[in-house]
Amino acid sequence: MSTVLLAICAIGPAVLVALSTGKVSSEPSERAAIVGVLAAVVIGSTVATVVHVRRRPDTRSALMAVAFVGMSVVLLARVLAMVPGPLYSLGIARMAEMATLPLGALILALSGTPTLHKRERVETVAQSAQALGIFLIAVLVLIFSARDDIPTVPRPGSDTAIVMFLVTSALLVILARRAARTAALSERPSDVLVTLGAMASICAYWGLANAFRNDTLWWTAHVLELIGITALCVPATRDLWRGTASRPLVGDLSAADIVADEEAFLDGRVHHLMLQLGRKDDVTESHTRRVAMLAVKIGERLGLDPASLRDLAAGGLLHDVGKLHTPDSILKKPGKLTDAEYEVIKRHPADGQRMLREVGKFNERVLHLVEAHHERLDGRGYPYGTVSARIAIEARILAVADVYDALTSNRPYRPAWPPDRALEVIEREIGDAFDAECVAALRAIVAPGRYVPKALRAQVTRAKQRRLA
Structure with missing residues (x-):
């Protein structure tokens, strides 16, 4: 372009x-x-x-x-x-x-x-x-x-x-x-x-x-x-x-610029949805902006084209909009969720996708990001258990950014984790939940200059080979 x-x-x-x-x-x-x-x-x-x-x-x-x-x-x-x-x-x-x-x-x-x-x-x-x-x-x-x-x-x-x-x-x-x-x-x-x-x-x-x-x-x-x-x-x-x-x-443009531009171009009805989300849960609303910026940075690191970066910004801003349908008693619960409550939480990606499709202002890539940001490469994610071959690179990026920000932010049920601990947990899930290239890019952004484990370097090489095959 x-x-x-x-x-x-x-x-x-x-x-x-x-x-x-x-x-x-x-x-x-x-x-x-x-x-x-x-x-x-x-x-x-x-x-x-x-x-x-x-x-x-x-x-x-x-x-x-x-x-x-x-x-x-x-x-x-x-x-x-x-x-x-x-x-x-x-x-x-x-x-x-x-x-x-x-x-x-x-x-x-x-x-x-x-x-x-x-x-x-x-x-x-x-x-x-x-x-x-x-x-x-x-x-x-x-x-x-x-x-x-x-x-x-x-x-x-x-x-x-x-x-x-x-x-x-x-x-x-x-x-x-x-x-x-x-x-x-x-x-x-x-x-x-x-x-x-x-x-x-x-x-x-x-x-x-x-x-x-x-x-x-x-x-x-x-x-x-x-x-x-x-x-x-x-x-x-x-x-x-x-x-x-x-x-x-x-x-x-910085990642913050791209996210701000995408937010400025959002339809009035979508702005209203985001405003409602902020009123419902300011923790989730601020989380979405941080995730959007981090996802764009990872995308830039991986060399994604401008259209994909804009989609990442929009998807990051809107990925949790489905939580408008989640009861406050579950969303803000300070303790561990029951199995039934967790099943309710697991609906928010599909709910968000349906809400945005009704608005009719977003391409299929953005809708896929909202719907797939909790899917795992091994097919054990939600809402549909999609396997790796059907999860776009943008959705893999958003999944990594979403989990990292969630782990390093204060939540009602636990304090924020330090970055090193969050990275360690995410890296243990490479290949099962997360894409190796995306995790390596995340590490380069949040921990620049740190030693990259040999095992992670090998996983990144294999992931690149599979993607280019």
Whole structure:
């Protein structure tokens, strides 16, 4: 899905570049005007980003501020050097023209590095934005003071220009892939726009690297640059004013983001069911959110596609909705359930599936997750005793996440278990109740860096072989 989206977003800009042949006459002021519009877009995004960072310190937004500040300064230099007057300099204009996209793409590509997202780095990153702006202004002052001696480099079509294009394209591809994956997960049109912006910027930079000022390609490149940067900046600014960092630009959606998005898209009647569940038993309601987030993390660890991750989020949120039919005397009983009471509890997966099917808003995969989250690989689960061959990988993931959260949370009949004890119990049931790959992924998430028993590694290998056979 992400690859298809990348290809679609690249086709239009690439065709425009390919058709841009011939020459066109234009005045310097006309060329400066289009760059001025571009500068206004970036400066507007810079102001929005800085205001957001000051209002709600966030490392990812601060990284965006670094990129936008740098691009704003370089774009201002481009405009000043292109307008006929005392600062007019073709050499400075060319250098700034070739520096705008690489500078922004480099910083935004680096912003996806997880170590840079730590909250304690907010102040450092914000100071870096200020330092970069001051440094670039100082450099430009020196360059403008010697503007008559600045050569027009790199020359269009030169080896240097092509190398810069290749490096910049690689950085923009990183942004495009990140945005495409986010778009596939979130299904937001604005995230598709960011993908289009990154691909348009690649085509624009090809034109910038190869076009002379009187070429039609020069104008095509600048129009695509305006489209590309606007498509990158406007959704980012919109996200910031809504109080969130731009997810497609600064990093992939987290499990919490995916779960929150799925919850936001739930039908009003389903929201009402979840509200009822929260009123009936707040322990169960908070449990479902934790299970949904953990299940998505396990799915990401196992490389599931975006559609499956969304299904996991929805299934996790709704897997216990059938407990609305479970009497409070059983659901909140502080002691051990009788056999008869346990039989009542065992109905909730099927009850939940029927309730959601009546709503009619969910695909069969989500309904299967709700119905099968208590099934076991050996066929001794409930409600139907389904055997492993008929239990989807998403349902196996949800089963592991559900049991782990249940064991590590306080319940009316017992206190929470420590993670190590819960993992030990789950690992003993590998092959009988739980899938080895899912358990290994769970361990990697909740106990990173811990020693993985040799027996577990062997079970994971066998499970992968069976799944791929």
